[in-house]
Amino acid sequence: MACPGGPLPPLMLLLLLPPLVPQASLGHLKKHSYTHKGISEPCQEHLECQSRCCVTNSLSPQKFCTPQTIFLRCLPWRKPLGYSCLEHKECHSSCCAMTENAMQKVCTSRTIFLQCIPWRKPDMDFCSHHDDCNSRCCIRLVEGGHYRCVQQSGLIRQCLPLVD
Incomplete structure (x- = not known):
């Protein structure tokens, strides 16, 4: 404690200062006072949720309170x-x-x-590369014909051309 007439301690000085935020500007906070909702409850804003995450979790536009990640982020659906x-x-x-x-x-x-x-394309669809096909096999079925997707064949499942 300071002696009478001596300097005031820093804590006492802070108590004597006027508030930094005028009371009139806090009115909007009172208007939107929320009871914090739990996970999976419907919401419209992040502030409504205990987790501070209000996002859609399906194709519907309805939003719900969801948990934050370990990095304190809200993940959208x-x-x-x-x-x-x-x-x-x-x-x-x-x-x-x-x-x-x-x-x-x-x-x-x-x-x-x-x-x-x-x-990838199913069997018998037209193709131009092996990567175009589900089977990873794109070959000509007849000489001079178009390339098509076919099942791999042979003992070790290879993409083998037809033999005459």
Whole structure:
């Protein structure tokens, strides 16, 4: 404690200072006082949730309180495999690839090496490369004909051309 007439300690000085934020500017906080909602409860804003995360978790526009990641981030809902997409970030797998008719893109899965699996053509579809086919085998069925996707054959499952 300071002696009468002596300097005041720093803590006492802080108590004597006027508030830095005027009381009138705090009015908007009182207007939006929320009771914090738990995980999976419907919400409209992040502030409503205990976790501070209010995001959609399906194709419907309804938002719900979701947990934060260990990095304190809110993760948005992402589309499952087979749903149409435009970008990788829309998909749960982070893979968005063209469909067979190249008219749209869909969410596809990843390999064990975390590479996106592109859509591949079924047997007997026209192809130009082995990677175009599900079977990874694109050959000419008849001499001078078009290349087509075919099943691998042989004892060790190879992409073998037809033998005359």
